[in-house]
Amino acid sequence: MSYVFHRMPNRPLPIAVAGDGIEVIDSTGKRYIDASGGAAVSCLGHSHRRVIDAIEKQARQLAYAHTSFFTTEAAEALAERLIKAAPAGLGHAYFVSGGSEAMEAALKLARQYFVEIGEPQRKHFIARRQSYHGNTLGALAIGGNAWRREPFLPLLIDAHHVSPCYAYRGRLAGESDEAYAQRLADELERKILELGADTVAAFVAETVVGATAGAVPPVAGYFRKIRAVCEKHGVLLILDEVMCGMGRTGYLYACEEEGVAPDLLTIAKGLGAGYQPIGATLVSDRIYDAIVSGSGFFQHGHTYMGHATACAAALEVQRVIEKENLLANVAARGEQLRAALRERLGEDPHVGDIRGRGLFVGVELVRERAGKTPFEPHRKLHAAIKREAMARGLMVYPMGGTIDGQHGDHILLAPPFICTPDDIDRIVARLGDAVEAALAAAGQSTAT
Ligand code: PMP
Numbered sequence: 001m002s003y004v005f006h007r008m009p010n011r012p013l014p015i016a017v018a019g020d021g022i023e024v025i026d027s028t029g030k031r032y033i034d035a036s037g038g039a040a041v042s043c044l045g046h047s048h049r050r051v052i053d054a055i056e057k058q059a060r061q062l063a064y065a066h067t068s069f070f071t072t073e074a075a076e077a078l079a080e081r082l083i084k085a086a087p088a089g090l091g092h093a094y095f096v097s098g099g100s101e102a103m104e105a106a107l108k109l110a111r112q113y114f115v116e117i118g119e120p121q122r123k124h125f126i127a128r129r130q131s132y133h134g135n136t137l138g139a140l141a142i143g144g145n146a147w148r149r150e151p152f153l154p155l156l157i158d159a160h161h162v163s164p165c166y167a168y169r170g171r172l173a174g175e176s177d178e179a180y181a182q183r184l185a186d187e188l189e190r191k192i193l194e195l196g197a198d199t200v201a202a203f204v205a206e207t208v209v210g211a212t213a214g215a216v217p218p219v220a221g222y223f224r225k226i227r228a229v230c231e232k233h234g235v236l237l238i239l240d241e242v243m244c245g246m247g248r249t250g251y252l253y254a255c256e257e258e259g260v261a262p263d264l265l266t267i268a269k270g271l272g273a274g275y276q277p278i279g280a281t282l283v284s285d286r287i288y289d290a291i292v293s294g295s296g297f298f299q300h301g302h303t304y305m306g307h308a309t310a311c312a313a314a315l316e317v318q319r320v321i322e323k324e325n326l327l328a329n330v331a332a333r334g335e336q337l338r339a340a341l342r343e344r345l346g347e348d349p350h351v352g353d354i355r356g357r358g359l360f361v362g363v364e365l366v367r368e369r370a371g372k373t374p375f376e377p378h379r380k381l382h383a384a385i386k387r388e389a390m391a392r393g394l395m396v397y398p399m400g401g402t403i404d405g406q407h408g409d410h411i412l413l414a415p416p417f418i419c420t421p422d423d424i425d426r427i428v429a430r431l432g433d434a435v436e437a438a439l440a441a442a443g444q445s446t447a448t
Contacts, residue, residue, distance in 0.1 A: 014390075019046020022416050022423055024395065032390065033415075035427045036397035040210060040243045040360065040414035043270040043326075044317060051275045051316045058312035067306045074311035081318055082282065085252050087261035091285040094298070095278065095306045099242035099268035100134030102279035106264040107138050108300050110202040110236050113287045116294035119234075122201040125157075126191055126235075130164030132211040133204065133240050142204050145212055160195065162187050164209065165218045168353045168364065169372060177219040185225035192233050202236040202263075203229075207254035210243035211399060214362025214410030215355055217249075223258040236263040236287075242279065243360075246270035247321055247417060250331035250358035257357070263287060273317040276310035326417040333419050334358040340424060344432040350375075350439055361413040365435075374408050379442050381409040388434035388441075396431060411435070 007013050014026040022045045023031045034042055044051065058074055065072055079093040094109075096102050107125065114122040127133070129144040140149060141156035144164070149156065163170060163184055171180045192200050203226065209216040230237045239262040244254040246267055251257050253265065264287065268279030291298055304310075321327065338354055338361055345351045345363065352366035365381060367373045375381045382398035389396050397412040415427060 021045045021047070022419060030393060032393050032395050033423070033427055033430065034395045035413050035415045035431070036395050037270075037414045037416055038274060038395075039269065039397060040248060040412070041269045041274040043247060043417045044273045044275075044320060045416040045418050046274075048273070048275070048320065050320055051273065051313055054316035055275060055309055055313045058309045063309050064304075065308055066303070067301070071306065072308040072311065074308050074315055075306045078311045078315045078318070081315065082267075082280065086265070086282055087253060087255060089261050089263075089284045089286070090265060090282040092283045092288045094281040094283060095311060096280065096302055097277045097304050097307065097310070098279045099240075099266065100136040100139045101302060102242060102266035102268055102281045103134045103139040103142075103240060104136055105281040105298075105300055106204075106238050106240075106266050107142070107202075109264060109281065109283060109287055109291075109298065110238060112295075112299060113236070113290050114201055116290045119198065121199050122234075124160060124195045124200045125202055125204060126160045126162060126188065126195075126200060127204040128164040129161045130166055130209055130212050130216065131204075131206055131240075133206075134242070160191060162191050164213075164216070165222045166209075166213065166216055167219050168216075168355070171219070178221060181219055181222040181225050184222060185229050188226060189229045189233070192229070192235060197233040197235075200233065200235045202238050204238040204240060206240045206242075206244060207258065208244035208249060208357055208360060210360070210412065211397075213408065214364060214399065214412045215244075215357070215360045215414075216362065217355065217357050218258065223255065223260040227260045227262075238262060238264045238266070240266050242266050242268040243414075244357075246318075247327050247330055248358055248360045248414060250327055250334060252327065254357070271317070272310055272314045275317065276307070276313035278307065278310040278314050321417065324418075329419070330358040330417050333415075333417075333421070333424055334361065336421060336424050337361055337413065337415070337428070340428040341431075344428050345435060348435075348439075351435075356413075359413075359415050359417060359419070363411045363413075363435075365409040365411070365439075375442070381438060381442055382411070384438035384441055385409075385411060385434055388437045389431060392430045392434055394427065394430040394434060396434075 017027050018025040082093050125142050127142040131144040133139040133143045142159045144161050263284045265282040272278035341354050353364040355362050367375045382400040385398045400409045
């Protein structure tokens with residue numbers, strides 16, 4: 001019996017007592033390699049001395065000051081660092097405590113922007129069916145995960161969904177990247193026109209899809225075409241980089257690789273690396289200026305926004321990433337990880353796709369490879385893989401989900417940026433064993 005809500009009877013969680021580099025240690029002394037960074041959070045691993053010192057220094061000096069009275073040096077320095085590195089046009093950082101809060105702020109900023117500039121009829125949000133944007137009501141409404149939304153449907157704002165960019169299942173045989181991207185951009189444009197072009201506020205997408213489908217990158221050129229459609233119809237582009245941003249793909253902002261700058265960009269997870277809860281919405285000058293010269297105030301706010309200790313932690317995380325040149329390590333270790341996964345699992349008839357960018361890697365499992373037929377949901381293969389991995393001292397982030405009526409089991413890997421080549425080999429060895437054991441238990445021998 002536990003008084004902690006998230007330790008329910010059907011989830012007998014071990015008790016984590018310590019962290020050491022890329023490992024978490026439980027109360028029995030067992031070590032787990034954190035190959036998912038929790039949920040793509042712990043990008044510097046655990047117990048990082050420099051980040052802990054920065055937190056202690058800030059907490060001793062001033063832990064918290066409410067944003068209606070003060071700004072702080074930590075918030076100012078963090079915003080400057082993030083904005084100087086951000087895609088063109090993003091000029092201001094709005095600090096909150098996590099990913100869902102960052103998404104709520106983005107949605108409300110988009111809405112208030114249109115009210116300020118005299119287009120209050122713009123109220124529709126369009127997102128993609130394969131997406132997760134958070135669990136608060138606004139973020140949940142735009143998310144595309146039917147299972148998560150279902151019980152709360154009567155409470156959700158009206159959001160509209162189009163097809164994801166999901167090359168593994170969505171691209172037609174023989175279709176080029178260019179043609180596939182164009183087909184998806186055309187679908188978005190049709191949806192905008194169907195709703196009435198002057199009634200749509202924003203299109204929302206994860207630059208690289210995370211929790212719903214396991215590190216699905218867009219095809220080349222997709223976001224440039226999407227951006228063009230949005231601009232043509234005066235629709236804002238909101239990119240959700242809560243999971244894929246802050247260096248996870250080998251770029252500080254994943255959209256750098258797409259050559260696209262959004263109007264609003266959300267980040268969280270890796271921003272504070274788990275040392276403090278923090279997220280941010282980066283806001284374009286255009287939106288910021290409209291609010292400043294309009295009502296002069298963003299009608300929103302949270303008690304802990306711009307939290308001094310959280311900002312100090314995030315600032316140190318970002319300094320460490322730069323000083324230790326960790327983005328280069330993310331790119332190199334990511335290549336190594338995908339290559340090692342292909343070597344170990346690539347020939348397995350139940351491994352449909354190995355994909356991702358940087359240290360943001362997904363493995364999609366199928367019952368039958370040629371037809372990409374998913375496993376039956378009742379097998380809960382993803383849950384079995386998690387169990388087998390934990391038994392072997394490995395944390396991975398497996399998911400099962402329904403996208404366009406297809407049930408898919410995926411494993412998401414998001415190891416810390418500090419991983420060594422040897423760490424990657426250990427992760428792949430343990431994961432390979434866990435996947436094989438779970439498939440065997442599901443009555444699906446990996447032998448053909
Ligand atoms: N957006 C994305 C892309 C996410 O992956 C998540 C969290 N998994 C969120 C938003 C919500 O973030 P949080 O859980 O910090 O509220």
